[in-house]
Structure formats: structure tokens, C-alpha cells
Amino acid sequence: MTQPIPDQYRVFGNPIKQSRSPDIHHIFASKSQQIINYQKQLVDIDGFANAVADLIDQGGKGANVTAPFKEQALALADELTERASLAGAVNTLTFKEGKILGDNTDGEGLVQDLIINKVLLKQRRILLLGAGGAARGVLLPLLAQGPSAIVIANRTVSKAKDLCQHFNDERLSACSFAETTGQEFDLIINATSASLAGDLPPIPTSIINSKVVCYDMAYGKNETQFLQWAREQGAVDVIDGLGMLVGQAAVSFAIWRGVTPQVQPVIKKLRAALK
Structure with a gap:
């Protein structure tokens, strides 16, 4: 039986070495039976639009965007959600029917983490x-x-x-x-x-x-x-931003895959890795 080809995703940034996004998304995928390949990619400061175009050409389904490209991602998107438009920055791109859709999941990631922490x-x-x-x-x-x-x-x-x-x-x-x-x-x-x-x-x-x-x-x-x-x-009650990081990733994952992943096991795993 042939293995299904995984859907391609990236996180673009400069620097990008520190990014935990591939770990987070691969855990989400394995727990929800989704077949994806998510990699981090270092992009030249003036190479963001080309990197996105290359990913689309390769059949990529979406990308996360980190510093310093969130404003460039906003400008590149054909359509924006209200929260991305008001935020003036995009951290989640979805490639659908020849269009680039821009969203910003940071705020929702924060809110979800506060709710989980019963704030x-x-x-x-x-x-x-x-x-x-x-x-x-x-x-x-x-x-x-x-x-x-x-x-x-x-x-x-x-x-x-x-x-x-x-x-x-x-x-x-x-x-x-x-x-x-x-x-x-x-x-x-x-x-x-x-x-x-x-x-x-x-x-x-x-x-x-x-x-x-x-x-x-x-x-x-x-x-x-x-x-x-x-x-x-x-x-x-003091809370750091690790849950926000995982939370914003979970919102991106749900946008792309139509599945809302569990965040707590991932936060626990990352916390242990940090220690």
C-alpha cells in the first residue's frame, strides 16, 4: 500500500533556528492522524515573497510567519481576516484556490492560554x-x-x-x-x-x-x-508565554486542517524540553 504524500507547510523567519513550530505541529498532526510535513526555513531579508511563491509552486498548503516578515505577509495576502487587518500583521498564510489568505492567531493563542489557566x-x-x-x-x-x-x-x-x-x-x-x-x-x-x-x-x-x-x-x-x-x-498567579506560543500554533493548525488539537500535552512536552 502506497503511503499518502504529506501536505507541505513551513515557518518562515530570520532568524529561525530557535523556532519550535515544527515540533509543535508534528505533535498536533500525530495526535490527530493528520499527515503533514512542516519545516522551518531561513529566509533572506529581501526574499520573503519568493520563498512564499516557491512553496506555493511546490503545492504547499500554508505557512506560519515570524519576525521580521509579518508585515510583508500582510501586504502579500489577497484576503485578510478582521483580526489580521487590525493587528497590522499576519502570522498564518493559507494557500487556497490560487489565493493567499492572511490571518493572525497570536491574540487568540493568548486568550486560549488565559482561559486554560482559568484567568x-x-x-x-x-x-x-x-x-x-x-x-x-x-x-x-x-x-x-x-x-x-x-x-x-x-x-x-x-x-x-x-x-x-x-x-x-x-x-x-x-x-x-x-x-x-x-x-x-x-x-x-x-x-x-x-x-x-x-x-x-x-x-x-x-x-x-x-x-x-x-x-x-x-x-x-x-x-x-x-x-x-x-x-x-x-x-x-504568574504565567509565561509558552502556552500562547502553542495556542497560536493550535489556531493555525485548526485553520489548515479543520481539527482543533489538544494543547496541554504539547505545552508539557515543551516545558520538559526547556528544563
Whole structure:
């Protein structure tokens, strides 16, 4: 009996060596009896459009996109979902009937991870640290969960204000990091790149207490600087971004394969590998 030919998928990035996406998608596939071949591909800074065209020529079904190509993927897509359009970035491409469809699954990955961790979002006050691409990518799915307010704090307040205008939702407001003093939050999400450099966003210690859930989009072998610091200030519930990584991959997989995979076994496996 001949073996079926696996459907081809890629993750494009530069750098790409660090990507766990092939591991994640192959585990999803084996658990759901899907036959795929998913590889990571280093792409030259000016070679993204060609790499996508080559994959389509080879009969590829889709691709994930990581830095620095998410904006180029947005421009390349023939059709965009609302969340990709508002995020201003695409991390999931689907090739169908001669068209390139662009989506952004980052925000949904975050929301799903928060739900798995039993973090309540409805009627809650959320502080989002940072106003770059990571923050912009998660705002629409967060707003869809019905929070009472999302405060976007950023070093450059005008960037946070621009985000509020872009999403045009009365629950959004902007301030500097220092202006969060005296405010109360149920959830603080670090969407800055500070943790990647081993730094902290300059927020006041007074806004952290035992009831505040602290979430960092970054993850690593050990707890990130932000989560360690939050614990020292009395936070009890601290969560890193590994579940978000697996969650956004699960949404991509469901778009491509029509099957929603289980994320917990994969998170467990990756966590063990990190250690």
C-alpha cells in the first residue's frame, strides 16, 4: 500500500533556528492522524515573497510567519481576516484556490492560554504593557472577551494613544508606565520586549498584589525577569508565554486542517524540553 504524500507547510523567519513550530505541529498532526510535513526555513531579508511563491509552486498548503516578515505577509495576502487587518500583521498564510489568505492567531493563542489557566477576562480591568506589534496583535481577541477596560501603558504615550484610536473602542485608554500608579488591575500582560533583554518594564510596584494575575508573552528555561519581579511584589498567579506560543500554533493548525488539537500535552512536552 502506497503511503499518502504529506501536505507541505513551513515557518518562515530570520532568524529561525530557535523556532519550535515544527515540533509543535508534528505533535498536533500525530495526535490527530493528520499527515503533514512542516519545516522551518531561513529566509533572506529581501526574499520573503519568493520563498512564499516557491512553496506555493511546490503545492504547499500554508505557512506560519515570524519576525521580521509579518508585515510583508500582510501586504502579500489577497484576503485578510478582521483580526489580521487590525493587528497590522499576519502570522498564518493559507494557500487556497490560487489565493493567499492572511490571518493572525497570536491574540487568540493568548486568550486560549488565559482561559486554560482559568484567568477571568469578562468585566475585568486589564493593563497591557507596550504598544508595539505584540500588543496590537492581541487587542481584538482580548476585547472580544468583554473586559471592562484595557489600559495600554507605554514609554511613548502617543504610540499607546494611536492604538486606542486604531481600535476605536471606548474601553481602551492610554497612559505612561508611571501613570499606572494608584490604578487597580485584575490582569497585567507584558507585551514589551523587556524580558527578552532581561529587563523590566518600569511600572510601579504598588500595582502588583496577591490578586493580580501577571502574564509575560516571553518564556524561557527559567521564569522571566518580569514574572520573578512580580512574585517578589506579592503576585501569586504568574504565567509565561509558552502556552500562547502553542495556542497560536493550535489556531493555525485548526485553520489548515479543520481539527482543533489538544494543547496541554504539547505545552508539557515543551516545558520538559526547556528544563
